[in-house]
Amino acid sequence: xxxxxRYQPYFGDxxxxxxxxxxxxxLEDALAxxxxxxxxxxxxxxxxxxxMPEPNEQNQHIIDFHVEGFEKLKKLWPSMMQTxxxxxxxxxxVVFPAFEIxxxxxxxxxxxxxxxxxxxxxxxxxxxxxxxxxxxxxxGIDTLAQPHHIGYRKGTRGIDWDxxxxxxxxxxxxxxxxxxxxxxxxxxxxxxVMGPLDWxxxxxxxxxxxxxxxxxxxxxxxxxxxxxxxxxxxGLWATDCTREAIWEALYQRRTYALTGDRxxxxxxxxxxxxxxxxxxxxxxxxxxxxxxxxxxxxxDIVKNNRLLKRFSQCDFVDAQPQxxxxxxxxLELGWGLQHKTTQWDVEFGIRQGRIMHVEPRFRGRQVxxxxxxxxxxxxxxxxxxxxSNTAVTFSALSEGNPNTSTQNTQGMCxxxxxxxxxxxxxxxxxRTWQWPVQDLLEGSRADSMQGIVSPALRIHRAPxxxxxxxQCRCEDHGDSDDYYYVRVRQSNxxxxxxxxxxxxxxxx
Numbered sequence: 001x002x003x004x005x006r007y008q009p010y011f012g013d014x015x016x017x018x019x020x021x022x023x024x025x026x027l028e029d030a031l032a033x034x035x036x037x038x039x040x041x042x043x044x045x046x047x048x049x050x051x052m053p054e055p056n057e058q059n060q061h062i063i064d065f066h067v068e069g070f071e072k073l074k075k076l077w078p079s080m081m082q083t084x085x086x087x088x089x090x091x092x093x094v095v096f097p098a099f100e101i102x103x104x105x106x107x108x109x110x111x112x113x114x115x116x117x118x119x120x121x122x123x124x125x126x127x128x129x130x131x132x133x134x135x136x137x138x139x140g141i142d143t144l145a146q147p148h149h150i151g152y153r154k155g156t157r158g159i160d161w162d163x164x165x166x167x168x169x170x171x172x173x174x175x176x177x178x179x180x181x182x183x184x185x186x187x188x189x190x191x192x193v194m195g196p197l198d199w200x201x202x203x204x205x206x207x208x209x210x211x212x213x214x215x216x217x218x219x220x221x222x223x224x225x226x227x228x229x230x231x232x233x234x235g236l237w238a239t240d241c242t243r244e245a246i247w248e249a250l251y252q253r254r255t256y257a258l259t260g261d262r263x264x265x266x267x268x269x270x271x272x273x274x275x276x277x278x279x280x281x282x283x284x285x286x287x288x289x290x291x292x293x294x295x296x297x298x299x300d301i302v303k304n305n306r307l308l309k310r311f312s313q314c315d316f317v318d319a320q321p322q323x324x325x326x327x328x329x330x331l332e333l334g335w336g337l338q339h340k341t342t343q344w345d346v347e348f349g350i351r352q353g354r355i356m357h358v359e360p361r362f363r364g365r366q367v368x369x370x371x372x373x374x375x376x377x378x379x380x381x382x383x384x385x386x387x388s389n390t391a392v393t394f395s396a397l398s399e400g401n402p403n404t405s406t407q408n409t410q411g412m413c414x415x416x417x418x419x420x421x422x423x424x425x426x427x428x429x430x431r432t433w434q435w436p437v438q439d440l441l442e443g444s445r446a447d448s449m450q451g452i453v454s455p456a457l458r459i460h461r462a463p464x465x466x467x468x469x470x471q472c473r474c475e476d477h478g479d480s481d482d483y484y485y486v487r488v489r490q491s492n493x494x495x496x497x498x499x500x501x502x503x504x505x506x507x508x
Contacts, residue, residue, distance in 0.1 A: 001266045001289055003273040007237035008155055009264050012040035015110050015148050015218030020076055022069030025224025025379030031087045033379045034226040036361045040246050041111050041226045042098035045073035047120045049102040050309050077120055090242050107147050107159035114142040114247050133168050148173035151181035151190055151197040158201035161209055171250055174203055174212050174257040174497055175218040176232040204305045207483055214253030214275045214499030224379035225364025230260040241395035253499045261293025261494040267486040274499040282479055284343050288472040288486055295445040295463035299472050311472045326417050327462045332424055334398035334409030335456035341399045347427040349391025353418025358392050360384055361378040361411035382410050390460055435459055
């Protein structure tokens with residue numbers, strides 16, 4: 001696609017937590033987890049809450065752990081900066097320093113520093129924060145202030161769109177562990193004790209007001225696991241994996257939000273990529289390319305918050321069988337009794353063909369509240385050990401699912417090119433399973449390690465090549481200010497949302 005010829009897709013998480021403030025796990029564990037699946041990251045410490053509620057019997061414990069966490073981050077900030085500098089690897093793994101400020105009135109913000117120069121800020125309100133950020137920028141210190149979990153009711157740390165200013169907020173978080181803030185009907189509801197989603201806190205509400213911003217995904221994970229699978233992730237298009245290029249992509253809104261799978265999403269209008277602001281044009285050539293992490297279910301083109309066009313599996317004719325195919329092989333491990341852990345030692349690979357890409361789908365520990373503890377010291381419990389052209393070895397620790405609607409499994413996905421008569425295998429804790437590719441094209445296979453209620457494994461169905469790669473084309477016409485974005489749903493209920501493309505008669 002022409003609008004993307006200069007760029008490559010990169011993946012990151014700019015909103016997550018560990019024991020730097022109130023949270024669990026070390027900074028070192030967080031960075032080690034991030035390096036396995038992300039190209040860029042910021043580890044976010046909780047820093048400040050200027051309009052904290054007045055203390056009473058009900059909320060005193062909440063105030064106490066916040067104050068304690070803020071002081072902890074303040075103390076650790078210098079050593080944190082040094083560790084981030086030592087871990088950063090331009091061209092491979094880019095790290096941005098960050099901290100979080102809560103605002104009851106206007107909504108929380110993650111503050112990212114572009115470089116390793118900057119201190120924690122303690123503003124009185126959002127206006128004061130923006131004033132301080134302008135002063136820093138005048139001194140050559142650039143920042144980004146991302147609104148997040150915006151869907152909460154205004155006044156309870158949800159976004160107040162009346163106060164939104166894109167000067168330091170080019171992107172807004174759409175998805176995290178808190179839930180999905182796209183619109184009032186959401187595939188990921190808000191279930192946290194902070195309350196339900198409110199329509200006035202959604203992405204669509206902000207867009208309908210004529211505001212210009214891009215979207216991101218972040219985990220908001222509190223157990224030292226940036227990129228924890230299924231909890232939120234950001235994709236973006238940049239010239240390379242460097243600080244300058246990623247920062248430029250964030251400020252140009254060439255971003256998209258993901259739940260978990262490493263979906264590659266290209267969306268353009270008249271060859272302009274996501275995040276673009278186009279001058280008035282009556283004829284609009286819309287192009288969408290999707291490379292899925294599993295079988296694609298549908299692709300929506302949304303115009304002015306209404307569905308303009310849906311592409312579904314009915315629009316794509318099954319490709320003719322080929323001797324060699326491209327597919328995704330996803331091995332998932334876990335289950336067993338609640339609160340019981342299982343150590344997995346795995347070699348997962350193919351007998352013929354080659355691995356194009358290895359995608360760890362590791363999850364962090366399911367600990368949210370700073371008052372909770374799961375009894376484990378280390379949060380770096382799933383790790384890739386070795387990768388070759390035909391196999392990956394890894395170890396992981398899983399725990400039984402806490403209920404029948406929350407996944408607590410660990411997994412590994414291989415993007416492979418192999419013969420349709422090839423073989424897939426996994427050696428798990430000393431036992432070997434082997435599956436013909438033809439069987440996996442029909443459906444998934446599962447087994448248990450020791451019978452009923454024991455830990456188990458599942459090799460997911462291998463999607464056909466034509467289920468993974470879609471090219472969608474349509475045209476639209478208009479004579480007014482409009483905005484468009486793309487929403488992708490996969491059959492495994494993993495999602496992607498593009499930043500909008502805006503058509504504006506008045507320059508932004």
